[in-house]
Amino acid sequence: KAGVTQTPRYLIKTRGQQVTLSCSPISGHRSVSWYQQTPGQGLQFLFEYFSETQRNKGNFPGRFSGRQFSNSRSEMNVSTLELGDSALYLCASSLGWRDLPLNTGELFFGEGSRLTVL
């Protein structure tokens, strides 16, 4: 069974540009979450999608947005990039809250997309 796939793995952008990151969840998983990880702030929650609907959103500015498609694949976009947006962006998929009564809510993470903003 294929794991969570994130593309691209590495990318370099300059300030003011925008970037789109993609995440393909494990087959059958309907929930996708995004996290930003930096050395100083640790692992911070960005947003969570379930069945194409954003269920939760972290404390990030509106420059950070996302969406989920009908096949559960998700994308996140960061516009007007700032130096501080340099980070490892992690996507995680899970079965979703109400799919199974014994669902532990276990998150399966991809290897991340490392964004460098110059």
Place this chain on the structure above:
Amino acid sequence: LAKTTQPISMDSYEGQEVNITCSHNNIATNDYITWYQQFPSQGPRFIIQGYKTKVTNEVASLFIPADRKSSTLSLPRVSLSDTAVYYCLVGAPISGNTPLVFGKGTRLSVIA
């Protein structure tokens, strides 16, 4: 969301048992306690989850006292490959409407 507090770092020698304690004083009735492990440049990986008392799997044990205000992750006989960051999370992923929030984690360094 229940906030968690865990040590920033710990050191251990190979072969020792390591116990990492997490405090979660305002844990809610329907919250579960979940631990993840993260190696450098990789996403976190689920280790163990529990609600009360003791849970054990092939990797670790999780001890939760009756008041559930804390929990202890126990790693038996650690090796160098157990060097990683360990996160304690509290939440209700099954029925809740809030996401799991990761804290800063505990950086475990295993020394030969």
